[in-house]
Amino acid sequence: MSYTKFVAIGLLAVFLAGCQGSPSVPDPEPTDTTYGDSGASTGGMGEGGMGDGEYLDDPSAGELGMVIYFDFDSSEVRPQDQELVSRHAVQLGDKTHVSVRLEGHADERGSREYNIGLGERRAQAVRQMLMIQGVSASQISTVSFGEERPASFGSSEADYAQNRRVEIKYTN
Amino acid sequence: MLALLGAYANAELVIDVQGVAQPTPVAIVPFGWEGNAPDMPLDVAEVINNDLRRSGRFAPISEDDMLQKPTSGEDVDFDDWGYVGVEAVVVGSVAQTGENAYTLQFQLFDVFGRRQLVGYRMPASRGTMRAAAHRAADMIYEKLTGIKGVFGTKVAYVTATRQGEARLYSLKVSDQDGENEHTIMESSDPIMSPAWSPDSRQLAYVSFEENKSSIFVQTVRTGNRFKVSSKPGINGAPAFSPDGRQLVVTLGGVDGNLDIYTLDITSRQTRRLTTHRAIDTEGTWSPDGRHIYFTSDRAGGPQVYRVSANGGTPERITFEGSYNARPRLSPDGTRLAVVHNDRGNFRIAVMNLADKNLLVLSTGRQDESPSFAPNSDILIYATRQGRDGVLETVSADGLIRQKMASGRGDVREPVWSPFPRF
Numbered sequence: 001m002s003y004t005k006f007v008a009i010g011l012l013a014v015f016l017a018g019c020q021g022s023p024s025v026p027d028p029e030p031t032d033t034t035y036g037d038s039g040a041s042t043g044g045m046g047e048g049g050m051g052d053g054e055y056l057d058d059p060s061a062g063e064l065g066m067v068i069y070f071d072f073d074s075s076e077v078r079p080q081d082q083e084l085v086s087r088h089a090v091q092l093g094d095k096t097h098v099s100v101r102l103e104g105h106a107d108e109r110g111s112r113e114y115n116i117g118l119g120e121r122r123a124q125a126v127r128q129m130l131m132i133q134g135v136s137a138s139q140i141s142t143v144s145f146g147e148e149r150p151a152s153f154g155s156s157e158a159d160y161a162q163n164r165r166v167e168i169k170y171t172n
Numbered sequence: 173m174l175a176l177l178g179a180y181a182n183a184e185l186v187i188d189v190q191g192v193a194q195p196t197p198v199a200i201v202p203f204g205w206e207g208n209a210p211d212m213p214l215d216v217a218e219v220i221n222n223d224l225r226r227s228g229r230f231a232p233i234s235e236d237d238m239l240q241k242p243t244s245g246e247d248v249d250f251d252d253w254g255y256v257g258v259e260a261v262v263v264g265s266v267a268q269t270g271e272n273a274y275t276l277q278f279q280l281f282d283v284f285g286r287r288q289l290v291g292y293r294m295p296a297s298r299g300t301m302r303a304a305a306h307r308a309a310d311m312i313y314e315k316l317t318g319i320k321g322v323f324g325t326k327v328a329y330v331t332a333t334r335q336g337e338a339r340l341y342s343l344k345v346s347d348q349d350g351e352n353e354h355t356i357m358e359s360s361d362p363i364m365s366p367a368w369s370p371d372s373r374q375l376a377y378v379s380f381e382e383n384k385s386s387i388f389v390q391t392v393r394t395g396n397r398f399k400v401s402s403k404p405g406i407n408g409a410p411a412f413s414p415d416g417r418q419l420v421v422t423l424g425g426v427d428g429n430l431d432i433y434t435l436d437i438t439s440r441q442t443r444r445l446t447t448h449r450a451i452d453t454e455g456t457w458s459p460d461g462r463h464i465y466f467t468s469d470r471a472g473g474p475q476v477y478r479v480s481a482n483g484g485t486p487e488r489i490t491f492e493g494s495y496n497a498r499p500r501l502s503p504d505g506t507r508l509a510v511v512h513n514d515r516g517n518f519r520i521a522v523m524n525l526a527d528k529n530l531l532v533l534s535t536g537r538q539d540e541s542p543s544f545a546p547n548s549d550i551l552i553y554a555t556r557q558g559r560d561g562v563l564e565t566v567s568a569d570g571l572i573r574q575k576m577a578s579g580r581g582d583v584r585e586p587v588w589s590p591f592p593r594f
Contacts, residue, residue, distance in 0.1 A: 117451035
């Protein structure tokens with residue numbers, strides 16, 4: 001909430017600064033509150049008026065999503081997450097000096113070492129998908145934390161859904 | 173004497189946590205003391221009292237209800253104790269024999285039979301007094317029930333405590349009653365799957381230091397440890413062979429196919445026992461060393477299988493229900509403890525290997541990590557209390573259940589030590 005307010009004030013400040021410094025007042029950049037980029041930094045207009053603006057990446061979201069979630073008792077990457085895995089595959093294909101660690105996790109139900117196995121199965125599913133799309137095996141390592149490192153503490157279905165996941169960690 | 177043993181061994185004398193049946197009334201008279209200081213270094217009678225009470229089989233009477241407080245067998249008046257209504261009396265004393273040298277002695281009497289059942293004297297120091305008291309309790313318990321006592325044993329377990337965003341994982345060892353707790357390993361990364369060596373001098377465990385799993389073997393007394401397995405992929409689920417020379421472990425490799433291996437601790441050589449592409453994990457040796465029992469989901473859900481320790485075709489052991497995992501055999505080799513899905517709840521169950529009868533022993537929704545006491549009569553496991561794990565013990569017949577006193581934090585993966593060696 002306060003972040004939104006901050007952005008709004010920032011935009012107003014740019015607008016007012018523009019009023020004072022320049023006779024031709026441009027329309028402010030289009031703003032999309034859900035996009036949440038920093039409006040205050042989108043200045044940079046030329047003498048003659050507006051150049052093409054561009055949205056900046058949201059630093060708080062990272063360039064790509066880093067977590068892939070799984071259904072109960074499943075190690076299948078869901079259709080809606082396959083695009084995300086593909087985008088990581090492209091990135092890793094472009095930068096072959098970069099490595100990732102795939103960290104598999106399970107929810108807390110059942111036995112701990114068996115859950116290590118379930119987390120590994122999920123990490124391997126993502127690994128296979130990356131390799132099929134051309135990522136070298138040498139760029140990927142896997143580790144399974146089973147239920148040992150929950151993202152959400154608690155024992156509801158919603159907590160479990162948060163915990164059945166693979167986290168993609170870029171290591172260099 | 174025989175009649176007494178029969179009566180005590182009968183299941184109707186035991187209680188569960190609700191106190192449905194009657195525990196046997198006994199008296200542990202405060203011990204006498206001869207020494208330089210005004211008080212003895214440890215209230216030995218209190219330790220014995222707590223041990224017997226916590227077993228669920230005995231109800232030691234309060235000191236206020238005692239008509240006499242003898243400290244030696246000659247002064248025991250059986251009529252008085254019969255009038256009070258106890259079936260057995262323990263008397264004893266501690267005498268100082270040097271700066272840090274003591275003698276502890278006790279006698280156990282059968283009130284109705286008017287005779288001594290056992291009497292024993294042993295040396296102790298301030299450091300070993302508690303262990304000596306537990307040993308006395310073990311001897312008393314065995315005389316009265318016919319079952320070996322486990323009061324002198326230890327338990328290892330893992331705790332996780334939150335520190336802001338991070339967590340601190342600790343591997344701890346305490347006496348079986350939760351006293352005398354020591355942290356033997358601490359890490360900001362997870363610690364898992366502790367396992368005792370058969371001489372109870374070492375613990376094997378899994379540690380995720382540097383974001384990869386490795387298996388360590390650590391000497392409990394010194395803290396010295398060595399890494400025995402750190403191969404690519406999963407290194408997990410260690411358990412010692414009965415001769416202490418090998419571990420059974422789970423290795424996953426880069427392709428993540430979890431299989432059961434044996435690992436020679438000295439040479440580090442491994443031998444693969446399973447090759448299925450399913451998850452094969454949680455191996456444990458049968459007490460005779462001939463088989464390895466393990467969890468596998470080769471038929472869909474996890475079930476328990478066993479394979480010869482020399483390899484061969486695995487044989488399925490559990491069939492009841494959709495989920496049976498984390499097998500542990502009773503030290504007498506007759507029963508198999510598992511984590512069992514009981515109508516949506518994960519509970520501890522024990523299967524009788526002879527008739528395949530499965531008995532669900534716990535009542536939680538997320539119970540795990542069953543481990544038999546060395547007398548095969550009690551199990552310890554982890555259950556949930558709110559968001560934290562706590563430890564419970566249950567008799568193998570399911571009749572006596574006790575919450576273990578524990579420190580703060582989320583406690584999990586208890587493993588009961590073998591009998592101590594004197």
